[in-house]
Amino acid sequence: MKQAPVRLATLLLLAGLLLLVIASFASLPLQWQALLSADALRSATEFVAGFAPPETAPAFLDKTFVALLETLAMSALGTGLAAIAGLMLALPASGRLGRSLRAVTRILLNATRSVPELVWAAMLLIAAGLGPFAGTLALAVHTSGVLGRLFADALENTPPLPEASLRINGASALAAFLYATLPQISPQLLSYTLYRWENNIRAAAVLGVVGAGGLGQMLKYHLSLFQMQQAATVIIAMLLLVAAVDALSFALRRWMMH
């Protein structure tokens, strides 16, 4: 009885990855013993205790609320634009419109997401000026690259039968995609989009640097000033926002799947 052979190339790659992991740990001067000391625990609890109680002065809460709305607007809009662009890029990138277009779009997607949000922010800052608009665009551009790639991979991994059968019957590529593959992967697309939205809510550094305000800038400000209680309020606001998106994601997926 012949065993199917495990490909040598696969073994080599896996060995290579293992080697990378080992080399990474070996080359970094990591100090684990510091983590296990009693001092570490004391120091950590002290740090965490510093956040209590969160600032609840009405004026500060108002300010936080405004920042929360700003963050919500920037992240939602940025993610929404990116989801649309990402889906449009994912179609060619998943090879549905031919091999050459696949290669070209993949390169485009790679480049867009290789450039960190910070760099996009700086570039768009010059084009769009200081403010939330530049932040929104920076998020949108970078996230398009990310979602485009995740969507494209998800498309490639979907069971092909329903779409293939529509194609065989003469439907156009796009129509077959819309009628057969989209309903299969929509929960996954939705989950990626909402998850990127969470990410964008936390994209503090970017939005702060472009003076776009929002929770990110507030957090950096208060942490830098060691105003831990104010920072705690901001973190809680972020946490609520992320939890709300997580709950939305959960509810939408449940609604879709059941």
Place this chain on the structure above:
Amino acid sequence: MPRAASSLPHSDPAWPGRIGAGVLLLVLLWPLLVWSEFRPWLLLDAQSLAATGRFVADFFPPAHSTDFLLLVAQAAWQTVAMATAGMTLALVGAIPLTLIATERLSISRLAGRMRWPARLLRQLVRWWLILLRSVPELVWALLFVRIAGLGPTAGVLAIALTYCGMLGKVYAEILESTDAHATQSLLRNGSGRLAALLYGALPEAASELVSYTVYRWECAIRGSVVMGFVGAGGLGQRMDESMKMLAGSEVSTMLIVFILLVAAADGVSKFLRARLA
């Protein structure tokens, strides 16, 4: 037996809901546009176009002095090493959490609702994952500076915790998006949860999981700005400096390194996905 022209079917029961959702979406969109000062025509303004042009022109040619390239090479390795170490730790934490959080693998959900202790545990894990990923990396970094001091340890731990939260959530959702049939059939025949996952969902989800994991690794490389905060160096820190100084040619060199790293990651992902079948 061709039927006589049937009376028109009662209308689409989902249509009012769809109209409602559409209207709601439009109503919500408006304040978003206002708050984010959404004015795309600003981009086409001649002056901003010129300014952008100047900035981009600055990117060429990329900086390529030997010193700088050496510096970048060293920073790139540091970054890759920290990203890899952080991801490895994140995976170690995320995999067990995923298994708990995945509802699809619940035995009690096979028929009807989950039992309450299972629901509670699952809910606790979900909250824990939310906490892990919604506490900003900067806060983790400050915490670990206190514990482990300046240097890569703090950075690696900050990555590990945040990414653990993200991986756990996304893995669970990927597993839940797979076709339920194979897994459920195994569970119904009495296999254990983990075994059912391995034999039922993994073949379908494996490519997606690999694709996402590699993508996260890329993110760890790009997100190494936080490493700079804690004095761990790396490309993120260099990029941050060059960006602040508007040193376009340096930025473009580093962007090229990023693009190469990302392309390499993409290649690994593609290869693994093709072979994992």
Place this chain on the structure above:
Amino acid sequence: MSFSLQRVSVRHHASDSLALHEIELSLAPGEQLALIGPSGAGKTTLLHTLALAHRPAAGRIDAFGCDPWAIGEGARHRLRARLFLAPQTPPLPPRQRVVTAVLAGRLPRWSLPRALASLLRPADPAAARDALARFNLQDKLWSRVDRLSGGERQRCSLARLLVSDAQALLVDEPLSALDPALAVQTLEVLQQEAAARGALLICSLHQVPLARERFGRIVGLRDGRIVFDARAADVSDDMIAALYRDARNDSPAPDAPPLPAAPVSRCF
């Protein structure tokens, strides 16, 4: 070791009508039984209920001497390992290899490390091969399941049944994608296997002649109700015709009155 349903009703999650109405069924150990009925009658639902995959909306199940919905989750799950359900559509994840798909039938009795190891290198390919061989499919041992023809997939999912060690075999339309000769052969293998194990065998079938010829007992299901439950010898052509005739209220016969619940003729 016996199995019985007492006035069991089942409702699907997303549906507001009952898929099964007050089903009464008692099954002796080692019995072999065919389940027939028109499409949408509830055959699949009934087999799933027997496999403890649906919690009844009403009624009581007695499986191997206990009420599976009164005991704890863990105990119920151990009970499931004694049952084997082969679903109507082969539950084979794309991209998996046939050997792995078949050996998955062993999962209930494997420890986790064993299951994990077998994923890397199949633990008992000989057993999988033997099971496949009984369905003439041994050549496909190392193929990928999505490269099989329809009938090959179906037999692959039945081979999983052979490697399990369940005491009750619940098989949902095992012959639907098989040619006539293969259908007879396959059914024979299933019945031999059940007999050898002394296991209960329930097959839902659309091949009525085959059911009448090869099974001792036949249960006719329609609109979620048992229409008859009789020895094969006692099933008349009229009963069969009534079971399938005019199956949907709005079939050609105009203004047909709503179907009255057919009386259940129980023969033992």
Place this chain on the structure above:
Amino acid sequence: MSFSLQRVSVRHHASDSLALHEIELSLAPGEQLALIGPSGAGKTTLLHTLALAHRPAAGRIDAFGCDPWAIGEGARHRLRARLFLAPQTPPLPPRQRVVTAVLAGRLPRWSLPRALASLLRPADPAAARDALARFNLQDKLWSRVDRLSGGERQRCSLARLLVSDAQALLVDEPLSALDPALAVQTLEVLQQEAAARGALLICSLHQVPLARERFGRIVGLRDGRIVFDARAADVSDDMIAALYRDARNDSPAPDAPPLPAAPVSRCF
């Protein structure tokens, strides 16, 4: 409008042996033909080849007067719109609604905006309902396809055929999940529809009696070769027995000599 295959051989992507060997087949417009043969014979592969889904490894196809593999991709794709393949497993994406799944049969003649709009609000639910009604499935118009029983899913995918306007209907085992009464009804609907359109109808079937009774021409396929291609009246029980007998070399009969390629008896 005719269709013919000349010495067509087909190899599956990942396989190194031929799935079809030098198939010769010519089909007149409006003809109705049953394709029978053991599991793994190549029925599905042949139907896919006719639907222009596999490029032949050798041989020539003549579809509606041109060689589809000699013309451009666009032209070939327009040709596909004149063919309709109903696959063996219903190609229904989970979570889609029945109405959308059925109306997908209209896609080849819809413009993209039309297709898009119909996703939001089904363009012609009445047509979908009528198509479903011919299979007694109109109640399920607004249900989700993953909440259908096996037979309901199969009929739903056939309803898609009815809303298309293809000139050649290639149907792969349309009756596998249907009860006997429904199988006859369903086949009748398919044949009526083909006759009304003047379309070519090819059904692969496992129900041999049904095939012999209701089709004028029967093609027997085995091991990727056409074993016979004859008028139904000319097909003898022996031919059927030979087609299915001993299908795999290592079936119970020991030391069976390798099967000689059965001579092709062409009758017209």
Place this chain on the structure above:
Amino acid sequence: QQVLRVSAIPDEAPTELQRKFKPLGSYLEQKLGMKVEFMPVTDYAASVEGLVNNKLDLVWFGGFTFVQAKARSNGRVIPLVQREEDEKFKSVFISGDKAITRLEDLKGKTFSFGSESSTSGHLMPRHFLLGAGVNPDADLKRVAFSGAHDATVAAVAGGKVDAGVLNISVWEKLQAQGKTGSLRVFHTTPGYYDYNWTVRADMDPALRKKISDAFLALNPADPQGREILELQRATRFIPTRAENYDSIEKAARHAGLLK
């Protein structure tokens, strides 16, 4: 062998800081007879946390960061030495916009501070702005934090913001390098105490003495001393005391940056 862990607030690019530190490091190694390790960070708060939590031994702080470290360690840090220039340190407000000539003109404009934790790039400018009746949080159109002094210049020169503020010593350095283009200073603040080298109070007094002696002994006359002092942009180092920074602490409380 013991190691002296040294860091500095990232008021300039960390590579620049590292370059500046190199000769000083080897000088200290030689004087103290122990290994000296420099760890650059990009976050001010991280350097404060590092010192307070015994992960750093000697840190170059700004006036405000020193006050923060003092508050966060309950007064258990000691400033050792400072540059002569730091006794009368100043910030400059810069702009490329000709219409801006006074602090009051900033109302309704976009403006960039340096880092949130910077004395000369944020705290003191904010203090003086408040003094001139300009509340940055309410009166300016939009406020950004560039993160570092040289970055502020880049931001203003790049047209990202109408005006900015940074410390005078970086400004002078950039001016000398010709990197300031058409920008000009429209306001210079009065002098205040700024930077110092700080250690924890629990450091061995002998070592503490050795360190401050090493700094005080730097002499512009000998080549090594000159190189170090030039890089540090100092004429010489002088002893300093915690009380010198009381006025900064007061300003911080006044501006609401310290609670």
